[in-house]
Amino acid sequence: MATKTLKEYTVEEVAQHNKEGDLWIIIDAKVYNLSRFADLHPGGSNVLFAEGIAGQDSTETFFGLHRHEVLLRPQYARLQIGTVAGEEESIKAPVPGAISQVPYGEPSWLADGFKTPYYTDNHRAFHKAIRTLMHNVVQPEALRCEENGKRISQAVVDQLCENNFVAMRLGPGKHLKGLVLMGGVTKPEEFDYFHELILNGEIARFGTRGFLDGLLNGDVIGLPPVLNYGSPEIQAKVVPDVLAGKKYIALAITEAFAGSDVSGLQTTAVRDGDYWVITGTKKWITNGTFADYFTTGCKTKTGFTVILIERGEGVSTKPIKTAYSSAAGTAYVTFDKVRVPVGNTLGKVGNGMSVILSNFNHERWMITASSLASQRLIVEECLKWATQRKVFGKPLNSQAVIRNKLGRMISRVEACQNWVETITYQMNNMSYNDMSSKLAGPIGLLKQFVSKCGRETAEDATMVFGGRALTTTGMGKLVENYHRTSGYDAILGGTEDILSDLGVRQVMKKMPKDARL
Ligand code: HEM
Structure with missing residues (x-):
């Protein structure tokens, strides 16, 4: 395709074109x-x-009203006819993989001159590769799907799975053996929870919360029970296809009747020879609208049992309208006398609680990691906006009340980051059993703290952006999305109140009997 040659003009030449039918303006040279x-x-x-606009340099006015990305959209970029002689652009288009230079726009390990006890050169290389892939492949899809409500396309899933995206999202472990991760940037045996922390952060940086759950979160929570408790036959049938992005899986526990109080579940599985006959409903099932398999919590004669149900006769799903984009595939699922081979039982009959609990720490930590990155993005948005927005002739950040909000936002996100990294370090260095017994309480407390901080930041950011925080397009669109959806982090995987309670109950259990003031 022929590229347009851009001419050089003087400011005086541009100024001649200042009327209807003949209108030029200058933006950033x-x-x-x-x-x-x-x-x-x-x-x-x-x-x-x-x-002051027609025929003039309108840079400051333009950036008070539009995001830079407007100029990069092809239909607007082609309005450019030239450059201003002797001037150079100062506002650059984002470079794939680049690190933000806005203070606190990145965790400190990525900031110039800061040291870290946790991250290695391999984490840096991995981070660059992931950020580039996300920028080039996932971001355009995220923006599209968040708006039109469609699920992620198979073409994008295929590109992600070439890099073993789903496998990496399950964390370190033997399921990575023999896989090539991000074109070989990180070896399977090198991949640790800090790599996964990076991954969970990078997928959350588009301000598209519905799409984030649609980015195969169902696999992340639905597949581990199969990996850890499925028979070799079930694993051979299900795991490779899910890791390759050919099939999708969802975790189906919650019901309209019961959520955290698993004992109240009403979906039943009754034995009929070599089959279970399963009847019931499930609600709020992430990726359920397009899942091929459902890792399902069922009431059985003896307690609670987890069974893998394949989409087929008797299984139907319909989308639930929620506050975020239907790109998440949130479903209401109905099982109507579904016949499932007994071999699909995950773990022992009646032992479903330990199957579900075994993955809770990882799920909650994963939500926390993404929530943290979304929160940081909002801090960066506010820092940029408070600098570029002029009120009464001065930048917004010249107001003490705004600086005070910014100070609290920064402190919150830094506190969250440090706590998340400390827990991640423990996960990297503890045995699975130690993690289960020692980290359930801290991860519960961490998650409720990070989501609460995020919601406070959403409130503050809304005040900083004013009316712009109420529109789904334009300057405040990321803040709008975050303010509308940050409650998801506070609810999915366990509500703030329940997790806070869990953390304190663990403390009570571990209090020394002889502790006295
Ligand atoms: C290359 C030049 C320009 C392009 C391509 C452009 C494009 C746009 C677009 C796409 C919007 C919709 C909102 C958004 O998506 O951000 C918009 C809104 C707007 N533009 Fe422009 N614009 C240009 C120049 C200007 C200039 C020089 C002014 C100066 C007054 C201006 C004033 C506005 C205003 C007042 C709005 C409404 C903002 C709002 O609703 O908050 N635009 N423009």
Whole structure:
């Protein structure tokens, strides 16, 4: 495709084109011909003919009203006809894989001059590879799906799975053996919880919370019970296809009748020879609209049992409308006398509670890691906005009340980051049994703390952005999405109140009998 040659113009030449039918403006040393676009401009045409805009350098006004990405969209980029002689652009397009230079825009291990006890050169290389892949492949898809509510496309899943994305999201372990991770950047035996922490953060940086759950979170919580408790036959049938992105799986525990109080579940599995006959409903099932398998909590004669159900006769799913995008595939699932081979039982009959509990720490930590990265993105948005937005002739950050909010946002996200990293370090260095017994309480407390901090930051960010935080497009769109959806982090995987309670109950259990003031 032929590229347009850009001419150089002087400021005086541009100034001649300042009327209807002949309108040029300068934004950041680039000359745009808006003559034909003016009538199509979403902000109206009259604002473009105002004094100080038509034929003039409108950089400051432009960045008070638009995100930079507007200029990068192909339909607008082609309005550029030249550059201003002797001037250079100062606001650069984001480079795939680049590190933000905004203070606190990145965790400190990525900031210039800061040291870290946790991350190695391999984590840095891995981070760069993941961020580049996310920028090039996932971000455009995330923005599209968040808006149109469609599930992630198979083409994008295929590209992700070429890098063994689903396998990495399950964390370190023997399921990684023999796989090539991110084109070989990290060897399976090198992959640790800090790699996974990086991955969980990078997928959460688009301000698209519904899509984030649609990015195969069902696999992350639905597959581990199969990996850890499924028979060799079931594993051979299910695991390779799910890791390859050919099939999808969802965790189906919660019901309209019962959530955390698993004993109240009403989905029943009754034995009929070599089959279970399963009847019941499940609600809020992430990725359920497109899942091929359901890791399902059932009431059996003796207690609670987890059974893998394949989509087929008697299984139906319908989307539930929730506050976030239906790209998450949140479903209401109905099982109507579904016949499932007894061999699909995961773990022992009646032992479902330990099957489910075994993955809770990982799930909660995973939600926390993504929640933390979304929170940091909002801090970065606020720092940028408070600097570029002028009120009464001064930047927003010249107001003490705004600086105070920023100070609290930064402190919260840094506190969360440090705690998440400390827990991640423990996960890296503890045996599985130690993790189960020692970390359930701390991870519960960590998750409720991070989500609570996130919701406070969502409130503060809304005040900083004002009306812009209420619109799904434009300057405040990320803040709008975060404010509307940060409650998901506070609820999915265990609500804040329940997790806080869990943490304290663990403390009570471990209090020394002779502790006295
Ligand atoms: C290359 C030049 C320009 C392009 C491509 C452009 C494009 C757009 C787009 C796509 C929107 C919709 C909101 C969004 O998605 O961010 C918008 C809104 C707007 N634009 Fe422009 N614009 C340009 C220049 C200007 C200039 C120079 C002004 C100066 C007054 C202006 C004033 C506005 C206003 C007031 C809005 C409404 C903002 C809001 O609703 O908050 N635009 N423009």
